[in-house]
Amino acid sequence: MSLIALKNLSVRYGGNTVLSNVTLAINPGEIVTIVGPNGSGKSTLLRSVIGAQKPSKGSVSHSPDLRIGYVPQKLHIDPTLPITVRRFLSLPDKVSDQQAADALEQAGAGQLASRQMAGLSGGQFQRVLLARALLCAPNLLILDEATQGLDQPGSAAFYQQIEAVRQSLGCAILMVSHELHVVMAASDRVVCLNGHICCEGEPEHVASAPEYRALFGSGTQGALALYRHEHNHSHDHSCGHDHGKDAPSALQSDAAGSDRKELQR
Amino acid sequence: MMSLFDSFLLRAAFAGTGVALAAAPLGCFVVWRRMAYFGDATAHASILGVALALGFQVPIFAGVLIVSLLMATAVSSLSGRGFAMDTLLGVLAHSSLAFGLVAVSFLQGVRIDLMAYLFGDILAVSRLDLAVIWGGAALVLVMLWARWSALLTATLSPDLAYAAGLNPKREQLILTIALALVVAVAIKVVGVLLISALLLIPAAAARPFASTPERMAFIAAGIGMLSALAGLQLSFVFDTPTGPTIVCFAAVVFALASLVDLVRQQRVSASH
Numbered sequence: 001m002s003l004i005a006l007k008n009l010s011v012r013y014g015g016n017t018v019l020s021n022v023t024l025a026i027n028p029g030e031i032v033t034i035v036g037p038n039g040s041g042k043s044t045l046l047r048s049v050i051g052a053q054k055p056s057k058g059s060v061s062h063s064p065d066l067r068i069g070y071v072p073q074k075l076h077i078d079p080t081l082p083i084t085v086r087r088f089l090s091l092p093d094k095v096s097d098q099q100a101a102d103a104l105e106q107a108g109a110g111q112l113a114s115r116q117m118a119g120l121s122g123g124q125f126q127r128v129l130l131a132r133a134l135l136c137a138p139n140l141l142i143l144d145e146a147t148q149g150l151d152q153p154g155s156a157a158f159y160q161q162i163e164a165v166r167q168s169l170g171c172a173i174l175m176v177s178h179e180l181h182v183v184m185a186a187s188d189r190v191v192c193l194n195g196h197i198c199c200e201g202e203p204e205h206v207a208s209a210p211e212y213r214a215l216f217g218s219g220t221q222g223a224l225a226l227y228r229h230e231h232n233h234s235h236d237h238s239c240g241h242d243h244g245k246d247a248p249s250a251l252q253s254d255a256a257g258s259d260r261k262e263l264q265r
Numbered sequence: 266m267m268s269l270f271d272s273f274l275l276r277a278a279f280a281g282t283g284v285a286l287a288a289a290p291l292g293c294f295v296v297w298r299r300m301a302y303f304g305d306a307t308a309h310a311s312i313l314g315v316a317l318a319l320g321f322q323v324p325i326f327a328g329v330l331i332v333s334l335l336m337a338t339a340v341s342s343l344s345g346r347g348f349a350m351d352t353l354l355g356v357l358a359h360s361s362l363a364f365g366l367v368a369v370s371f372l373q374g375v376r377i378d379l380m381a382y383l384f385g386d387i388l389a390v391s392r393l394d395l396a397v398i399w400g401g402a403a404l405v406l407v408m409l410w411a412r413w414s415a416l417l418t419a420t421l422s423p424d425l426a427y428a429a430g431l432n433p434k435r436e437q438l439i440l441t442i443a444l445a446l447v448v449a450v451a452i453k454v455v456g457v458l459l460i461s462a463l464l465l466i467p468a469a470a471a472r473p474f475a476s477t478p479e480r481m482a483f484i485a486a487g488i489g490m491l492s493a494l495a496g497l498q499l500s501f502v503f504d505t506p507t508g509p510t511i512v513c514f515a516a517v518v519f520a521l522a523s524l525v526d527l528v529r530q531q532r533v534s535a536s537h
Contacts, residue, residue: 047424047427050424050427050428051427051428051430052423052424052427052428068428069428070424070425070428070429072422072424072425075421075422075425077421078296078297078298078299080296080297080468080469080472081296081297081420081421081478081481082472082475082476082477082478082480082481083421083477083478084476084477087477087478087479088421090414091414091417091418091421091425092414092415092417092418092426092429092431093414093429094414116476136429142428
């Protein structure tokens with residue numbers, strides 16, 4: 001049974017149709033990435049999934065045992081609001097010091113508990129948001145452009161962290177990203193969105209789809225070719241836990257992918 | 266025990282601390298959510314409530330509560346609909362004050378001391394007023410206490426609240442009702458023109474000394490109550506209007522707090 005099922009979802013703002021007729025289901029344990037140009041309705045789709053956006057038509061159904069861990073795109077904390085990382089983790093539900101420390105450790109933010117949220121760097125902040133999302137032991141982790149504002153090594157490291165988290169929690173992941181080559185490497189399924197679902201499927205399938213090329217051109221082909229090479233390598237072991245060991249290396253080499261894509265061509 | 270409230274000064278002291286106690290934590294949310302003008306609009310509209318209450322001969326508290334509730338709800342439902350909020354709130358705040366003042370002037374045969382509603386009349390607090398003030402303050406504190414975590418989450422990010430199964434619009438409504446209640450109980454103490462000051466200044470003064478939202482609310486409550494008592498004392502000594510004196514004292518505390526913060530920051534940057 002799927003964790004989340006969107007059925008013929010349409011969302012309108014005023015007179016504009018932002019999403020039309022989107023049907024999408026997320027199954028336990030899978031990584032689904034949504035790609036699409038600016039204004040294609042990616043964030044609206046995620047907001048519909050968490051219930052922040054009411055559908056104009058269609059339906060969003062949650063499985064009864066769904067626990068969502070949500071990592072927002074960016075969180076602006078007003079400078080007048082003092083809050084430590086530890087206090088932030090207890091929102092909205094109180095967690096023990098041990099739980100907080102474990103979540104921070106898991107998100108790679110071990111030493112930050114007593115720091116003020118406002119004093120964190122971009123990368124630290126995203127890891128704290130990830131730690132908070134992990135506290136409810138989610139079976140679906142939702143990430144909205146979670147690496148915005150991070151440099152390339154920073155975002156590669158962040159995706160490695162996510163991969164590690166998925167290995168230990170076994171949760172499904174739904175994410176939106178503009179870093180096409182990096183996220184596609186780690187995805188089971190890619191959904192190409194532009195107001196409606198243009199195409200979806202395995203990364204390789206989507207990358208070669210004419211709809212995808214029409215939206216993104218062929219500029220990402222090289223990077224994807226690099227990914228394809230690494231991915232074949234890891235799939236020789238028919239997934240399982242080997243995937244975890246290989247995936248970070250795939251991500252890491254992807255960080256340098258832009259230099260190497262010429263060779264791949 | 267009741268003889269304790271016989272002295273008008275004691276009643277004034279209890280009225281001031283009661284209002285300050287409820288206004289401080291609510292004021293923190295007003296500061297965090299940048300709702301300062303929202304408080305102004307609600308408070309200014311309450312003079313219209315005074316006029317209506319006198320016109321229809323219902324208790325002032327009831328008239329003020331209803332009008333500020335209506336105003337707060339109107340403003341809160343307009344927000345987030347893409348209007349230029351600061352302009353809209355400015356228009357609402359000042360026009361409701363103007364309409365209220367005009368409405369009061371229509372009340373013939375009723376001699377009212379307009380100054381008492383604009384700047385408060387804490388020394389004329391009756392036992393009944395005191396009961397209303399503490400009842401309202403207690404209600405506000407209980408509401409904030411019960412929803413504290415949800416309110417904070419919704420303040421940080423509405424989407425984060427949705428994802429956690431909370432409804433940020435409900436939390437907004439709770440703040441709206443709390444604000445209307447504080448306005449209704451504070452009108453006697455500081456008057457409609459200075460209610461926002463009682464919300465904002467203690468919270469702003471507490472900011473440099475707080476590391477968590479809860480501490481900020483507690484420190485703000487302390488500063489608010491201290492200002493109420495000190496302002497009362499000073500106004501007695503110098504024969505000045507009490508409401509404005511309370512706000513003046515709070516403003517001086519804010520200035521000192523900002524100064525301490527400035528010095529501390531410079532020391533930190535010097536030591537690096």
